[in-house]
Every structure is written in structure tokens, then in C-alpha cells.
Amino acid sequence: MTRISPTLASLASYPFVRLDEAKRTAAARGIELIDFGQGDPREETEPFIREALAAAIRPAMGYPRAAGLPELREAIAEWAGTRFGATLDPAHEVIPTLGSKEAIFHLAQVVDTSGDRDLVLVMEPGYPVPERGALFAGARVQALPLREEHGFLPDLDAVTEETWRQTALVWTNYPNNPTGATAPLAFYERLAELARAHDFVLASDEAYSELYFGEPPVSALQLADRRNVVVLNTLSKRSSMTGYRSGFVAGDAELIVALRAYRPNVGTAPQEFVQRASIAAWQDEAHVERMRARYAAKRDLFLAALARAGLRNAGGDATFFLWVATPAGEPAEEFAARLLEDGLVVAPGSYFGPAGEGYVRFALVPTLEECGRAAELLVTRFQA
Numbered sequence: 001m002t003r004i005s006p007t008l009a010s011l012a013s014y015p016f017v018r019l020d021e022a023k024r025t026a027a028a029r030g031i032e033l034i035d036f037g038q039g040d041p042r043e044e045t046e047p048f049i050r051e052a053l054a055a056a057i058r059p060a061m062g063y064p065r066a067a068g069l070p071e072l073r074e075a076i077a078e079w080a081g082t083r084f085g086a087t088l089d090p091a092h093e094v095i096p097t098l099g100s101k102e103a104i105f106h107l108a109q110v111v112d113t114s115g116d117r118d119l120v121l122v123m124e125p126g127y128p129v130p131e132r133g134a135l136f137a138g139a140r141v142q143a144l145p146l147r148e149e150h151g152f153l154p155d156l157d158a159v160t161e162e163t164w165r166q167t168a169l170v171w172t173n174y175p176n177n178p179t180g181a182t183a184p185l186a187f188y189e190r191l192a193e194l195a196r197a198h199d200f201v202l203a204s205d206e207a208y209s210e211l212y213f214g215e216p217p218v219s220a221l222q223l224a225d226r227r228n229v230v231v232l233n234t235l236s237k238r239s240s241m242t243g244y245r246s247g248f249v250a251g252d253a254e255l256i257v258a259l260r261a262y263r264p265n266v267g268t269a270p271q272e273f274v275q276r277a278s279i280a281a282w283q284d285e286a287h288v289e290r291m292r293a294r295y296a297a298k299r300d301l302f303l304a305a306l307a308r309a310g311l312r313n314a315g316g317d318a319t320f321f322l323w324v325a326t327p328a329g330e331p332a333e334e335f336a337a338r339l340l341e342d343g344l345v346v347a348p349g350s351y352f353g354p355a356g357e358g359y360v361r362f363a364l365v366p367t368l369e370e371c372g373r374a375a376e377l378l379v380t381r382f383q384a
Contacts, residue, residue: 007135015128015351026340034374037345039177039321039363043240043294046287049277053244056276064269067260068096072275075282076248083209086221092253093226095260096275098268100207100234100247103259104171105133107230110255110262111169111201113139119166123154125178125349125356127205130171139168145355148314152181156190164198175208175217175318178352178361182212182318188220188229195228201255202229207247210238210288213296214317226251237320238288239281246270246278295320298364298371305375309382314359322362323349327382329358336360342377 019037027033067073073090080086088094097103104127108120113134120134124143131141142163144154170191174183188204195202204220220231234247249259263269270278281287302322306313315323324346326335332348339346339360347363349356364371 005136007138011132011135015347019345019347019351022337022340023345026343026345031341032343033340033345034343034366034370034377035345036362036364036366036374037347038365039237040242040365041237041240041320042365042367043291045240045244046281046284048284048287049239049241049281052280053273053277056273061272064272064275066095066263066269068094068269069272069275069279072096072279072282075279076250079282080219080221080250083216084219084221086219088221088250089253093256094248094250095256095263096270096278097232097234097247097249098270099236099242099245100205100232101129102245102266102268103232103247103249104129104203104205105136106262106266106268107201107203107249108134108137108139108169110258113137113168117166117168117200119163119168121159121163121167121170123171123173123176124354125352125359126171126173127177128352130203130205134169143353143355146176146179146181147355152176152179152316153183153187156194164194164200167198167200169201169203170195171203171205172220173205173207175206175212175316177208177319178315178321178347178349178356178359179323180315180317180319180321182215182217182316185218185222188218188223192220192223192225192227192229196225200228201252204229204231206231206233208237208319209233211292211295211320212318213292213299217318221250228252228255230255235278235281238291240291241277241281244270244274244277246274246281294368295364298366298368301368301371301375302362302364305378309378311378311382320364322364324360324362326358326360332357332360342381344374344377 073094077088077090146152230251235241312325332350336348347361349359
């Protein structure tokens with residue numbers, strides 16, 4: 001028998017594989033589905049971005065460099081300066097990535113998780129990739145629960161000194177997937193102080209920083225002292241470029257040097273034509289404003305329908321997710337299964353960890369017309 005990685009063998013199915021199986025079963029029974037399950041944007045990538053990519057394709061193109069194009073690093077640094085007032089050295093504090101997912105997974109391979117400092121702290125409910133990357137790196141993982149009564153921020157005071165001493169890497173994600181919550185700058189300041197005091201890395205996943213409907217979210221890039229801190233962002237949600245796979249890591253120069261040394265080994269540099277398209281995307285804000293307006297229209301429609309249906313949006317005012325409390329404490333998977341009978345595909349909160357029980361996540365990626373039909377289905381079911 002072929003021997004495979006015990007870490008891979010021990011992992012449960014990626015949650016959305018299970019969701020796909022449920023969708024196939026429902027579709028085979030003739031149920032017409034409106035899919036709010038996965039956060040894969042279906043908005044068109046703007047024409048000027050597609051044109052920039054096409055214009056960059058040459059008859060022969062060599063391997064892309066792991067450090068990325070200088071022009072792309074400069075565009076990212078300029079964007080961070082305009083958006084967050086952050087001063088980044090594009091030569092030493094920025095590295096382009098193949099989206100943010102691979103960089104999230106690989107960071108635990110770069111950070112030292114050996115010996116008695118082998119712990120990675122992740123948020124729960126949360127994106128599963130930080131945990132899985134840590135497990136493949138041989139680290140231990142501990143979840144920091146996100147509770148509604150704490151604004152879906154982890155209770156840092158509940159973490160013991162012994163835990164901090166054993167910690168190599170801490171992951172945060174704001175605006176948060178799945179809850180839509182945002183974090184204040186004081187939260188990052190406190191955690192960065194802890195990172196320096198205990199010599200762990202603070203990694204801030206900010207993939208949804210540009211999808212917001214209240215005050216613009218802050219970034220860990222705004223910290224006055226970014227030692228031990230890196231920020232990850234991506235064009236997937238901001239510019240509806242999921243298929244392009246283009247993002248970045250920025251922050252502590254020593255960590256960026258380590259990533260530059262690591263990344264050629266795994267061959268994850270974005271193709272040059274994607275990098276050229278990314279430059280165009282980072283340099284334009286008008287298309288992002290249009291994107292926010294489209295999601296805002298869907299969100300307003302759905303919030304009104306939830307209110308009419310007697311369902312409660314428990315989450316924050318950012319991302320394209322709605323974090324909806326299940327009625328009367330109904331288990332998340334049971335509630336999701338009920339909605340599936342009406343053709344509405346949602347992700348059970350328990351897919352994001354035990355702390356997500358009692359909620360479901362709607363990803364507002366269907367069209368506005370589909371959102372309208374789904375909203376009426378919700379109202380019909382729960383007002384009946």
C-alpha cells in the first residue's frame with residue numbers, strides 16, 4: 001500500500017467538499033439552487049484589467065521571479081500608502097504572492113515552529129487554511145474562539161503566559177470571514193506588543209479589507225512598529241480576480257527576506273502577465289467603489305428580507321458575508337439543510353469550527369436578481 005502523509009490522512013474533508021456533495025444531491029432531486037455557500041465572486045473582472053493582462057502576453061515568457069516585478073511591488077506600496085497611510089519599502093517589505101491562500105498555508109513553513117515554541121494560534125470560526133498549513137508544518141494548533149458578545153474578537157486576556165511563550169505564529173483575519181466583523185487599531189497594537197514581547201509572528205489576513213459598508217477597516221500596516229508583523233492581502237475579492245491568483249505579503253523586512261528565500265523552492269510566483277494586470281488593478285480605486293456598490297445593493301436587499309423573515313444578522317458590516325443566527329438555537333447543519341430544500345445553499349457555521357455553531361454564512365456572490373429571488377424564498381418560508 002502506498003504510504004501518504006499522516007497529516008493529510010488525518011484531516012477531515014475540506015468543509016466545502018461536503019457542501020458540494022450536498023448540492024449535487026439536491027440538484028439530482030430537481031431542486032433549483034441559488035448558491036450562497038462559497039465566497040467565490042461572480043462579478044466580472046473589469047475590462048481594463050483583462051486588457052492589461054492580454055497586452056502583457058508575449059510570444060515567449062520566462063519563469064517569473066519569486067521577488068515579483070519591481071513595478072508591482074511599487075504599486076502595492078503606493079496603494080498601501082494611499083489607503084492606510086503606511087510607508088512600505090517596496091524593495092524590502094513587499095513580496096507578491098499567488099493569491100493569499102498559498103502564502104497563508106506556507107507561512108508556517110517559514111516561521112520556526114520547532115522545539116518548545118511550536119504553537120500556532122488561529123481564530124475560530126475561521127478560514128481553515130491557517131490551521132492546515134500549521135499542521136503540515138508539524139506545529140500544534142490552538143483555536144482562539146470568536147464570540148458574538150466580544151464583537152467576534154478573541155479574548156487576549158484569556159490566553160495564558162505559558163501559551164504565549166509556546167507560540168510561534170498568531171493568525172488574525174479582519175474584516176473577518178465568516179462573521180463580517182472588523183477590528184480596531186488598538187487590537188493590532190496590543191497583539192503586536194505581545195508578538196514582540198514573546199517573539200512570535202503576527203500574521204494579519206486582510207483579504208476583505210476593501211469590502212465594507214460602514215467605516216473603512218483599519219490594517220495592521222498602520223502600526224507604527226511592524227516588527228514581527230506581516231499583512232496578507234489579495235485582489236481576489238477587491239477586484240473580483242479570484243482566477244488570476246494575485247496577492248501580496250508586506251511588513252517585517254526580515255520575514256520578507258525569509259519568504260524570498262523560501263518561495264523559489266515551491267514555485268509560487270504569479271505569472272508576469274498576471275502581475276502586469278495586478279499593477280493596473282492596484283492603481284485604480286474607481287472599480288473598487290463600483291464593486292462595493294454592487295455588493296451593498298445585494299446586502300441591503302437581504303438585510304430587509306432577513307428582518308421580514310424574523311432572522312437575525314449577527315455579524316459586522318464588512319465583507320460580502322452575512323453571519324446569520326439560526327432560529328431558536330437550531331443546529332447549523334440542520335438549518336442549512338432546511339434552506340437547501342428551498343434551493344438556498346448556505347455554509348453551516350460549524351464548518352468553520354465549533355465556535356461557529358448556531359450560525360450560517362451567506363456569501364452574497366449570486367446576481368442581484370438571484371438575491372431577490374432568494375430573499376423572497378426566505379420571507380415565504382419563515383413568515384408562513
